[in-house]
Amino acid sequence: MIRQTNLPMGHRTKNTTDHRNHTVLPGLTSPRGAAGILLLLLVVSVSVLSQGIMSMAPSGNFRVGERLTYSVSLGTLQNIAFLETSVVSTGRLGAKDVVEVRGRLKTFELVSAAFNFVDEDRKVYVDPATGLPLYISRKIKDGPVPREVSSNFLTAPTTNFDLLSVIYKIREAGGVGSFPILENGEPSVITAISAGGEKIKTFAGEFETSSVTLSGPYLDSRGIKKFTINLSIDDKKLPVILRFRNAQGEYRAELTSIQDATPVEPTPSPTPVANQTPKPFAIPKPQPTEPLYVPNLPLAPELSFALGETLDYQVTSMGTPVATIRLAAKERKQLRKRDSLTLTATVTGIEQGNNIFVLGDSVISRVDPDFLVPIENEMKFGGSLALFTQSATFNPVSGAISFGAAAPAEAPIGTHTLLSLMYAMRSFNLRPSKNLSNPVNDTRVAVFWKDRPYVFILRPANPTTTLMGGEPMETQLITIITGNKELDQLGLKVWLSTDERRVPVRISIGRFQADLTASSLIKPE
Numbered sequence: 001m002i003r004q005t006n007l008p009m010g011h012r013t014k015n016t017t018d019h020r021n022h023t024v025l026p027g028l029t030s031p032r033g034a035a036g037i038l039l040l041l042l043v044v045s046v047s048v049l050s051q052g053i054m055s056m057a058p059s060g061n062f063r064v065g066e067r068l069t070y071s072v073s074l075g076t077l078q079n080i081a082f083l084e085t086s087v088v089s090t091g092r093l094g095a096k097d098v099v100e101v102r103g104r105l106k107t108f109e110l111v112s113a114a115f116n117f118v119d120e121d122r123k124v125y126v127d128p129a130t131g132l133p134l135y136i137s138r139k140i141k142d143g144p145v146p147r148e149v150s151s152n153f154l155t156a157p158t159t160n161f162d163l164l165s166v167i168y169k170i171r172e173a174g175g176v177g178s179f180p181i182l183e184n185g186e187p188s189v190i191t192a193i194s195a196g197g198e199k200i201k202t203f204a205g206e207f208e209t210s211s212v213t214l215s216g217p218y219l220d221s222r223g224i225k226k227f228t229i230n231l232s233i234d235d236k237k238l239p240v241i242l243r244f245r246n247a248q249g250e251y252r253a254e255l256t257s258i259q260d261a262t263p264v265e266p267t268p269s270p271t272p273v274a275n276q277t278p279k280p281f282a283i284p285k286p287q288p289t290e291p292l293y294v295p296n297l298p299l300a301p302e303l304s305f306a307l308g309e310t311l312d313y314q315v316t317s318m319g320t321p322v323a324t325i326r327l328a329a330k331e332r333k334q335l336r337k338r339d340s341l342t343l344t345a346t347v348t349g350i351e352q353g354n355n356i357f358v359l360g361d362s363v364i365s366r367v368d369p370d371f372l373v374p375i376e377n378e379m380k381f382g383g384s385l386a387l388f389t390q391s392a393t394f395n396p397v398s399g400a401i402s403f404g405a406a407a408p409a410e411a412p413i414g415t416h417t418l419l420s421l422m423y424a425m426r427s428f429n430l431r432p433s434k435n436l437s438n439p440v441n442d443t444r445v446a447v448f449w450k451d452r453p454y455v456f457i458l459r460p461a462n463p464t465t466t467l468m469g470g471e472p473m474e475t476q477l478i479t480i481i482t483g484n485k486e487l488d489q490l491g492l493k494v495w496l497s498t499d500e501r502r503v504p505v506r507i508s509i510g511r512f513q514a515d516l517t518a519s520s521l522i523k524p525e
Contacts, residue, residue, distance in 0.1 A: 064089055068238065069257035069397055071203075071413045072105075075249035077444045077455075079412025081107045081118065082399065083253055094154050096134055098125040133162055158182070161190075175212040175231070188218035200230055200240050203256040203371060203396075203414070207232045207240045223247055256413050257397045295333045296524045299341070300370055304426040304502045305329055307341075308521045311503065312348070313514040315357070323357040324349035325514060327504075329423070331524040332369055335376075341369040343419050358382035365419045372424040377417045377448075392417075392448065401448055411453040415446040421456070425494070426502040430460040430478060449484060457481040463498050468505055468515065474498045475505055 064087050072081035088100040103122040119141040125134045136151040160182035170179065170192040178191045195211040209230035219227055227244040231237050242253040299307050311327040330342045347361040364378045377392045392403040399415060400408040416424060428443055443458040461477040468475075480492040490510035497503045507514040 063087060063236070063260065065260055067257075067259040068255060069259075069413070070242075070253040071256050072251065072253045074251050076442065079399075079414055079446050081105060082413065090128075093125050093135060096125075096154060097128060098134055099128050100125055131161070132158060136162075160187070170212065170214075175210065181216075181218065183218060186218065186221075188216050190214060190216040190218065195228065197233070198230060201370075202240060202254050203368075203373075204240075204258050207238070209233060209240050219244075259397070293334045293339075296331060299329070299332070302427065303372075304500065305423065306521060307332055308523045310520045310522045311516060312518040312520075313507070314517050315512060315514045317356075318511050320353070321351045322354040322512075323347055323351060324517075327419075327422070328522070335366055338375060339369055340366045340375050341372070342366050343423055345419055356384060358385070361385065363417075363419050365417050367420050367423075371414070372416075372420050372427075373414045374417050374420050374448075377419070390450075394448075401453070403451065405451060409448070409452050411448060412446045415448050415453045417448055421445060421447055422494070422504060422507075425458060425478065426496065426504070428458065430458060430476065430496075432460045432462050432476075447482070449482070449487065454483045456483070466495060466506070469517070473505065 067084065067086040070083035070085075071079050072083055074080055083103070083105050085101065085103045088102055090097070090099050092098065101124045103124075105118055105120050105122075107118045121139040123137045125136075126132070127134050132153070133151070134153050134157075138149045140147045140149065161179055162181060162183055170177065170190070173192070175192050175194045178189050181188050181190055191214070193213045193215075195213045198209050198211055200207050200209050207230075209232055212229045212231060214227040214229070219225075223246045225245045228242075229239055230241040232240055238255065238258070240255045244251055296307060299305070307329055309329045313325045313327070314321060315323040315325055324347070326344075326346050326348045328344045328346075330344050332339070332341050334340065343365045345363040347357045347359055350357055350359050358381065361381045361383075362379075366375045366377075367373060368375065374392075374394045375396070376394065377390075379388055379390050381387075381389050390403055392401055394401050394411075394415065395408070396413070399411045399413040401411050401415065402408045424445075425443075430443060443460075445456050445458065446453045447456045448454075457480070459479045459481065461479070463474050463476045465472045466475040467473075474497070475495040476498055478494045478496060480494065482488055482492065491508070493506075493508045494504050495506040497505050503516065503519065505516040
């Protein structure tokens, strides 16, 4: 919360640099640095987010307590970073009215080998009347020693916008206009142009949006092209998607969670009046009724399977039958006030000589019915597979996965399990690359395995004819590279049918192979 504070010019902390007219953004001076591009995305994202709730004077649109969470991707590489912004409080800084806005950007360790590590907390105090920044504080943890960088405009007000305040002015102007900025000591002009409407669906919901295009020398000098922001067409004007292109591809920040912790103002009690007749009494306020949840509604037509789909497989070990397994999209029910789809994989039969599987071994993933990302995952095994028994819960806001360890595993929002991936990949666009030496159409997905997430690479091949039960069938082989040495030694492969259902007709891992023997539709009870 903001407290009454006086920060004189030249206020510093350890490893702090005071800049009167600009904020230093490390990495952006080198357009080749992916970290710099992500930091630019952070600044613009925080700007837009604060803008969407920023206009306390005179419009009063600040929504203290609102927190917006984003997942950042680059091309087919999903969830490379976590972005969160929040409006914390209003108050006074010195003699100035201010609004405190915070932002957080962090790249995940599982992609740190391909991208520079970024971990930054940003705190901005904005003058709600002028839209100009009064004080900026950044904590940067991209090296062995954290750094603090600050810019103080309390006693020497700036007349230029920075990347935060210019977005505020763009929103105030309705997404049209040209605005002078000074960033990293570099003067420039940002031009905003309205570019039409678009309907967008994300984890956070479905939105009718207006598209705003940003351009200017500041972006051009950093190789940033086609920078667009989709703002919801409602009173909140939420930034739903932010995207731009550079030499590396398209960066995209997508809204995944909206929280509103706005405190409720107490209703003042009437002052008692002596000898008042009749005695006053409180009139109960009507409470909103939660909408009625209807279980087992049909799944979205965009998915390649229907609710109740049941797939039976014969499992062999080097050609010898050992077990039967059933995959099922079993039911759609409410789980802790969330809509959920239950996916199951169950050992339904064992053969003589089997020493691996136990009857009733199972994996149960309860997932979001629209996006198929897990809410919770439960694995129960006996015999030699008992060490894989595990329960895991997936945090939809932070992405953290709790699985019984002392601390949750940090993971991208939307991280899959092996079972949810088996269903989700059926809706992926898995077109093979024309140039096999340059597999540009590989799809990368974050998947939780044992105690941490891995980036799985799905490498599609051209469709071929495969013998299934003695009958020829056109299938597409998907080779899965997990990044886990043990799994990759087993050579995980999936063959999908090429029809609209994209059924996994064969699954191969190590010496085991599961072939589809039956497909049916069993309606939920």
